[in-house]
Amino acid sequence: MKGKLPSKFPPGPEPGALDGVFSPFRRDPLTFLTNAAREYGDIVGLRFLHYRTYLISHPDYIEDVLVNHPRKFVKGRVLQANKRLFGNGLLTSEGDFWLRQRRLAQPAFHRTRIGSYGETMVRYTEQMLEHWSHGQEVDAHQEMMQLTLNIVGKTLFDADVAGDAREIGKTITMLLDFSSDFRRLIFTPKWLPTPRNIQTSLAIRRLNKIVFRMIAERRASGRDAGDLLSMLLAARDEDGSRMDDKQLRDETLTLFLAGYETTANLLAWTWWLLATHPEVERKLHAELDGLLAGRAPAMDDLPRLPYAGHVLTESLRLYPPAWGMARLAIEDHEIAGYPVPAGTGVAIAQWVVQRDPRWFEAPDEFRPERWEGDLQKRLPRFAYFPFGGGPRQCIGNMFALMEATLVLATVAQHFRLRMMPNQQIVPLASITLRPKNGVAMRLESRRGAKTNLNTAVAAINRI
Numbered sequence: 094m095k096g097k098l099p100s101k102f103p104p105g106p107e108p109g110a111l112d113g114v115f116s117p118f119r120r121d122p123l124t125f126l127t128n129a130a131r132e133y134g135d136i137v138g139l140r141f142l143h144y145r146t147y148l149i150s151h152p153d154y155i156e157d158v159l160v161n162h163p164r165k166f167v168k169g170r171v172l173q174a175n176k177r178l179f180g181n182g183l184l185t186s187e188g189d190f191w192l193r194q195r196r197l198a199q200p201a202f203h204r205t206r207i208g209s210y211g212e213t214m215v216r217y218t219e220q221m222l223e224h225w226s227h228g229q230e231v232d233a234h235q236e237m238m239q240l241t242l243n244i245v246g247k248t249l250f251d252a253d254v255a256g257d258a259r260e261i262g263k264t265i266t267m268l269l270d271f272s273s274d275f276r277r278l279i280f281t282p283k284w285l286p287t288p289r290n291i292q293t294s295l296a297i298r299r300l301n302k303i304v305f306r307m308i309a310e311r312r313a314s315g316r317d318a319g320d321l322l323s324m325l326l327a328a329r330d331e332d333g334s335r336m337d338d339k340q341l342r343d344e345t346l347t348l349f350l351a352g353y354e355t356t357a358n359l360l361a362w363t364w365w366l367l368a369t370h371p372e373v374e375r376k377l378h379a380e381l382d383g384l385l386a387g388r389a390p391a392m393d394d395l396p397r398l399p400y401a402g403h404v405l406t407e408s409l410r411l412y413p414p415a416w417g418m419a420r421l422a423i424e425d426h427e428i429a430g431y432p433v434p435a436g437t438g439v440a441i442a443q444w445v446v447q448r449d450p451r452w453f454e455a456p457d458e459f460r461p462e463r464w465e466g467d468l469q470k471r472l473p474r475f476a477y478f479p480f481g482g483g484p485r486q487c488i489g490n491m492f493a494l495m496e497a498t499l500v501l502a503t504v505a506q507h508f509r510l511r512m513m514p515n516q517q518i519v520p521l522a523s524i525t526l527r528p529k530n531g532v533a534m535r536l537e538s539r540r541g542a543k544t545n546l547n548t549a550v551a552a553i554n555r556i
Contacts, residue, residue: 103138103147103431105129122522123416126442136429139440146419146438147428150445152452152473154428158420158439159475159483166420166439197328197344207492210248211392214496217244218503219389225508227538232531233510234361237500238353241360244496245352250345251318252307261303264296265350304346308338321348355414356493358527360500362412363405364510365518365532366459373461374509377404378539381506390502395495398502403461405497406469409479410447411459416526417442418481443479444526452476509537 106117106129118125118141126148129137135151149155158166221240225231242261246252307322317323325341336344367374380400390398418441426433433439448456452472453463469477480487487493504510513533521529 101431102145103136103429104133105138105140105148106133108140123442123444123520126417126440127445127448130442130445136431141438144438145436146440147431147433148440148442148445149428150442150449151429152446152475155441155446155475155478156482157428158441159481162426163483165422165424165426167423168420193330197325207495208392210244210492211495211499213248214244214499215389215391215503217247218500222504222507225536227536229536230513231510231534231536233364233534234357234528234531237357237360237364240500241353241357241496245349248492249320249348249352250307250322251320260299264299265354268293268296300346301342304342304349305338308341308345321345351487352492354525355487356496356500358412358414358525359405359408359493359497361528361532362526363408363497363501364534365512365528366408366411367404367505368510368512368534370459373404373459374505376400376461377501377505381502385502385506387506390499392495392499394502395498398498399465400461401498401501402494403464405494405501406464407459407461410453410477411457412520412526413443413447413479414525414527415479415481415487416444416520416522444522446475447477447479449476507539509539510534511537 118139129139129148130150135149135154137148137150139146139148149158217240221236308326311318311322311326317327322341322345325336325344327335329335367377377400380398384394384397395402420439420441422433422435422437422439425435428439447453450456453476475482480490480493511534513535516530516533518532519529521527
């Protein structure tokens, strides 16, 4: 909302003279939003230049926006500003167009189809482990990015993207780093030839080249691989028309990026948490060793690995890849007695709510055991919501959890990941929550100190 304040505006931080509360938010959004909610309550009034936003942190208020009145709100300004990257895909589209695209994509994420992906997930993880050896130093975040990129390319688009993985990973990292500067993202005109705008345009062009190539190859082959791309290529509107390449690009790129970025972040945070909580790691190893005894995990094993599930659930609580979301009111509404005129922003932060002491004892501590005894069923519906909620809940949540569990079970049977010294693990809150400088770790084999073939050859060559 621009201009005059509503007649009744929630209390909140005093705005600065130049840009409201944007500067402290931009410096550290996680700390700023946490402090605002703790100091001013479950609904906080924020002023960003001429814009007015309500930060809501009570599960009931969040449910009201996301579930009870979803048609009164659209995606927020940050995602709208990212349409250059995501186009008009599921992440950014609205209304009837979004509903149509969601229905087209949904069959690829049905439980039976996702179940068929499990073997591929484990196979790609085992291929990664063939290049790991005892004593090797790795960046756990980069390793997980590479792995999940290969998995999503194969399982969702039946494409082997290993040759493109390095380029895609580097490009996406740069674009997400750019997206962490919300002020520049929203207020810098996209047509202005700044160095960052030029770099962004070139990066998106590189991504488009890869995605359009995948689409062209599939069109030329006429092959139905039974994957999402095949379904989208075959999908027809009510009038019989098909999606053009631009629509296919938007949906493909949205799901391609979301399918690996969020899971890679979840796994990176999980390896760090396990390394800093050895008692949790020991309990996880005991569960894996007792059930699997060294064999590869399979889909049927997942219900029998409850502690592995608790580890990931707790990791998602503390470090949710989707750390916050925003909505923009397109109709007048009311929250907690405060008017929400059309044009007002609504901010919701999983990071804040999922660390609220009202819902979680010792909320900043990593305690997977807290989820034993069906805690989630006893919580308010939106006290824990790492994948969002309502009709726009993440379409790939089952895919992500299955992938993370299979990767965790496969890797943890063979290796412990130990923290390298003298590093500070800092969360970077951009479109997703990533470890800002990576997570440097040393591999420790659980099967004895062994070296892989590449390491042995390299050692011989140095003699």
